[in-house]
Amino acid sequence: MSDMEIRKVQRSGGSSFIVSLPKKWVDATRIEKNDPVGLIIQPDGTLLITPNTSGVQLRKRKEFVVDMATDRTLLLRELIGAYISGYTEIKVKSKVRLPADIIEQVRHFTALSIGQEVVEETDKEILVKDLLNPAEMPLAGTIRRMGVIVTKMNEDAVAALKTSDVDLAHNVIERDGDVDRLQWLIARQANLIYADVNLSRKMDLPVGTASVYVQIAKIIERIADHAAKIAHNAAELSDVPIDDDYLAFIERTGTEALAVFQAALGAFFSSDIERANDTIGKRNALERHCREISKTALSFDAVSAIHFVYISDSLRRVGDYSTDICEHVINHIISTEEPARGKNR
Structure with a gap:
């Protein structure tokens, strides 16, 4: 990281203020006399200077x-x-x-x-x-799409277990690739924003907010991984006789895990700090139910029991990762709140 250069602000005329530009930056950007530069006021009060005044996306x-x-x-x-x-x-x-x-x-x-x-x-x-065109793919819309796919993956993974549907299980596993593609897209969009402040301005998305989208996308991708794991274990259990009550309990627990996930996404999109906090508290009940699934699994043979325990662990992880989303929501809201104003002498 470069050292900060301190320069005094000079007064020019009656109402204008000027400050000289660092020579290294001028040379690196090939700025010439009378060339225009863009000045963009950032939300945190800093001023960003860019040689790209056309708004055209930078090509690399x-x-x-x-x-x-x-x-x-x-x-x-x-x-x-x-x-x-x-x-x-x-x-x-x-x-x-x-x-x-x-x-x-x-x-x-x-x-x-x-x-x-x-x-x-x-x-x-x-x-x-x-x-x-990056501006045509808003990050929020991509996150919503990921949420829809992951929700359906989890529902179908549990349905595959309940109905012994191996084809459906394999279809869930294949859909994990769709979530990966969207997660890569969000990471790419964020990197484009980091490199081009004009794009950040066009998309009306501060760099700090783009970083949060990247974090949320990574978490959703991990939840998709666990949906695929549930589907894999469901396929392995397709020939195992399972009590209807046990299947119903696993299904209810899966629904409970998805409810936590949906609430977390709702808190994210609404920037609702109280909803995020309430959602974190719902994890405890989900963990208890997952422990019950693992405990009942011990009544099966060793190989089958392991698959049920894996399913239980993945359902628990859906809740854990959902609460991670909520924690990011809380942290981001706190970090973007207006600070108390005071003079720094």
């Missing part, structure tokens, strides 16, 4: 050089990393003809990500561009 390119020895799995992870980091153009190139499996991996990446398309392709190069 990342290049990956590959060959026959390139680790395909690592390349996919690097492509996803570049996407999340906010690169708007990604080029994969080779000194010789691109291997077929590299081309396949690049296309797999565009299928996994949102807004990424192959726009140019030769024997030696593939260029992927971001065709999504």
